[in-house]
Amino acid sequence: MAELDKKDKGDKVGNKVDKKEILKSLLRQIHEGKDVNELKEQFKDVLKNISPLEIPLIEQELVKEGISTREIAKMCDIHVELFRESVKGAFDVEELPQGHPLHTLFLENDEIIKDAEILNLLASTLIANEEKRPILGNMSDLVKELAKIGHTHYNREEMLIFPYLERRGITAIPNVLWFKHDEIRVSIRKLSNYLSQDRGESWEEYLNKIVEEVKSLSAALIDMVFRENNIFYPTLKALLSEGEWKAIKEQENLIGYYKVEPPEWESEAKPLQPYEIDTAISPEQLLSLPEEVQTVLKGQILKGDEYVVKKESDLEIDTGFLSRDEINAIFKTFPFDITFIDKEDRVRFFSGGHRIFARTPSVIGRPVQLCHPPRSVHIVNKILEAFKSGEKDVAEFWIQMGERMIHIRYFAVRDGCGEYLGTLEVVQDITDIKRLEGEKRLLGWKS
16 A cells, blocks of 8 residues: 655644744643643644654653643644544545444544554653653553454454455455554554563663653554545545445444444445445546555456355355355364254254264264263253253363363254254363463464
């Protein structure tokens, strides 16, 4: 994705020194009791001519020169307003209805900007302030909050929104954004670990390292908000239909939000999943895209994803489509045994392939009570009765078979209304699972 031009455009307020002096003057007026709302337009005049990445650096200098973080923090809301106004050339955020997924993304970015700036301000006070422990504690708490951005805001974009662009043949933008998201996730984890561990460096070296990491993370978060507000979101506004947003809205709660609680958004449109959309992009849509996106797409022949998700012989399941052969192969591939007993207590199905306890086709249709030794039938019946009454949903046991540990679980299977349909038995060898330590990530896999 093309980089946004972040060079200083400040013809009105001159160079960096001038801007800093103007900000200092305005902040002194706040210190002397003047209402920040009376100074808002003056703040905007200087802030709108400063690069988003330059503001944290100026804030740090202001702290060193004696301006309190409390007073500087009053600029955060004004800064957020400027970020909002920066996209008005493409569309007015406030024209989006409350609860619309795109409106929610903008609200979350407001919170991200505030938290990034507050984190940077805390770091700016760290070196000069004698009481460092409370500041480090506040920073640690804030970094824990920032970690939720990756699980909510970024995750919704990656899982719910990127597929709609990819289906249209636009893959570069999601790839770059996801890469940047992961860089931020790593930075947050790194800073969190650093704040929670004694690395053995000298106190001064430790604090300087924290400040360096904070400045880097704060800049990355602000840069991502700028990219999203000015490039990504206007692109989505131009391309996605109401039906697509309706489908996204219906799935948002499965992932969650960053510091906002959006209301319901009602739409009469039919929800459209990525595989259901018309992948063609009209000339009008292309011309309405941000200039940076048009540059990326220039000269490309956009070919939508033509893969047909639902085949003729597929069985439609709640969350996808599978053929008979695929279903059989999946059950044979499971690294555990599955047996299903229906509500009449009859064995209806067992998985092939990997098995710990042997099963033969002769068991199909057999009462489950007759599949157990007579001495344990009363326990089987107690479990089934508890499942049928709704008293219990799970029963689990584990046994030692030689050197192997076997985990046996029974699950009540219910329909969407909670009615009992049967019982699922899952048997798994957990010996090797119990030995796992540390972590092994996907990127560490070797062929």
